[in-house]
Amino acid sequence: MRVLFWCDMEGIGGIVKWDQVMAGSPQYEEGRRLYTAEVNAAVRGAKKAGATEIIVVDGHGAGGDHSFNSLIKDQLEPGAEYVFGYRWGCYVEPLTGADAMLLPGAHAMSGTEDGILSHTMSTENFRSMLINGRSVGESGIVAAIAGSFDVPVVFVSGDEATCQEVKSLVGPTLHTVAVKKSLSRFAARCLAPADACHLVEMGVEKALKERANWPKPLKFTPPVELKVELAYPDKSNAFKNRVGCEVIDPMTVIARGENFWQVWDRFWPRT
Numbered sequence: 001m002r003v004l005f006w007c008d009m010e011g012i013g014g015i016v017k018w019d020q021v022m023a024g025s026p027q028y029e030e031g032r033r034l035y036t037a038e039v040n041a042a043v044r045g046a047k048k049a050g051a052t053e054i055i056v057v058d059g060h061g062a063g064g065d066h067s068f069n070s071l072i073k074d075q076l077e078p079g080a081e082y083v084f085g086y087r088w089g090c091y092v093e094p095l096t097g098a099d100a101m102l103l104p105g106a107h108a109m110s111g112t113e114d115g116i117l118s119h120t121m122s123t124e125n126f127r128s129m130l131i132n133g134r135s136v137g138e139s140g141i142v143a144a145i146a147g148s149f150d151v152p153v154v155f156v157s158g159d160e161a162t163c164q165e166v167k168s169l170v171g172p173t174l175h176t177v178a179v180k181k182s183l184s185r186f187a188a189r190c191l192a193p194a195d196a197c198h199l200v201e202m203g204v205e206k207a208l209k210e211r212a213n214w215p216k217p218l219k220f221t222p223p224v225e226l227k228v229e230l231a232y233p234d235k236s237n238a239f240k241n242r243v244g245c246e247v248i249d250p251m252t253v254i255a256r257g258e259n260f261w262q263v264w265d266r267f268w269p270r271t
């Protein structure tokens with residue numbers, strides 16, 4: 001059984017501020033420790049469930065050379081491989097033939113009032129994203145990419161709002177672990193990190209063992225359309241004359257394709 005973890009930092013237990021997830025900030029090292037511990041717990045759960053190939057993608061853009069490179073290497077759980085430094089949403093090679101995608105540390109989409117640190121990729125660039133009219137955040141984008149390769153998302157951890165968001169998108173049988181409950185966008189009632197790790201480890205193990213209950217891969221009826229509302233009009237310049245993308249107005253870009261991966265590869269190319 002090959003499984004992929006697409007990890008993010010904003011949904012980790014105990015993390016409530018940008019300062020904990022931005023490289024160079026005073027609290028970043030604390031955030032990294034919490035992130036590493038919880039991802040390790042998820043990997044342990046996958047090992048217990050019998051996963052034979054575990055690929056962990058560090059999906060958090062911390063800034064500079066720490067982007068997609070926040071996990072603390074010498075503390076990582078053995079028995080998995082870790083992907084560092086790869087452009088967000090683009091490492092798809094192992095999805096062909098993979099069994100499941102899991103999303104530890106996920107956060108809610110931009111505009112979610114009760115989502116801790118809610119955003120979609122970048123508050124400076126994007127205000128909202130819709131796939132075939134359906135609002136999605138980062139978790140939805142990753143689920144749709146995985147779905148293009150027939151891989152289901154079977155687990156998410158994060159705050160309560162995120163668990164709800166992903167469940168409503170991929171299906172009610174999704175296994176969720178809420179490690180915190182938002183009190184505002186920058187405040188939460190959190191489990192102790194050790195408790196959060198324990199629940200994540202057990203949740204991943206249970207999710208992977210209950211294959212008969214896995215949600216179906218997230219697929220959209222072709223032609224697939226990604227509509228992106230930009231944060232500022234100058235952000236549309238990058239999409240002018242790009243194949244498969246249409247600038248509808250200075251604040252709106254639409255990318256189209258036969259499946260979501262093709263759409264995403266046009267909107268957010270690997271190079």
Ligand SMILES: [Zn+2]
Pocket residue numbers: 008009010059060061
């Ligand atoms: Zn992040």
